[in-house]
Amino acid sequence: MSRTSIRTKLAAIAATGVMALGTGVLAASPASASDQPFHGCWSGNACIWAAGAALDTAPTHQFRNAGTYNLSNQVNWHYVKNNQTHGWKFKLCTGWNGTGTCYTMYQDELWWTNLTPINSVVVSP
Numbered sequence: 001m002s003r004t005s006i007r008t009k010l011a012a013i014a015a016t017g018v019m020a021l022g023t024g025v026l027a028a029s030p031a032s033a034s035d036q037p038f039h040g041c042w043s044g045n046a047c048i049w050a051a052g053a054a055l056d057t058a059p060t061h062q063f064r065n066a067g068t069y070n071l072s073n074q075v076n077w078h079y080v081k082n083n084q085t086h087g088w089k090f091k092l093c094t095g096w097n098g099t100g101t102c103y104t105m106y107q108d109e110l111w112w113t114n115l116t117p118i119n120s121v122v123v124s125p
Contacts, residue, residue, distance in 0.1 A: 038110075041083045046090035046105070046123055048115070051076040063090070068098040068122045074115040081110045084123070091122040098122040 040058040041047035047059035051074070059081075063069060066088075082090040082105040089107075094100035094117050102122065105111060 038081055038083050041081050043083055044085050045083050046121070047081045047083060048074065048121075049079040051078055051115075053079070055079055063121060063123050066123050066125065068120055070096055070120045071115070071118060074118065076114065076116060077112060078115050079110065080105065080113055080115075082107055086125070089122075089124050091124070092118045093120045093122060094118060096120055 037043070038047075039049075039055040041062065045062045045064050047063075048061040049055065049057060050060045053060075061071075080090075080092065082088075084090065084107055087107055090105040091098065091102040092105070092113070092115070093102040096119050098120050100119070
């Protein structure tokens with residue numbers, strides 16, 4: 001066996017390996033269940049659905065960034081989901097700007113709650 005034929009064979013093996021690797025990199029994997037939103041509420045968000053709405057509708061409010069948000073005209077019973085990650089909390093507060101009595105929702109909690117007394121929400125790590 002000559003030196004050239006060994007090089008040729010090694011090059012052919014290397015090319016086959018690169019092609020196989022390239023095919024694997026380009027192939028898209030199917031989305032897993034964890035990649036799917038919870039009834040329209042994406043992972044990393046805290047969400048509020050319309051008053052009396054079923055979970056098969058899209059949420060009307062989604063909060064992703066840390067901060068305090070005042071609510072208006074959110075009365076009666078709503079689904080509220082803390083779909084955030086890394087242990088972030090979502091607080092429902094009776095006063096404006098995160099004041100008054102606050103009720104803490106932990107990661108992955110879903111509440112059916114009366115938002116009439118709630119005037120603000122707080123997203124925090």
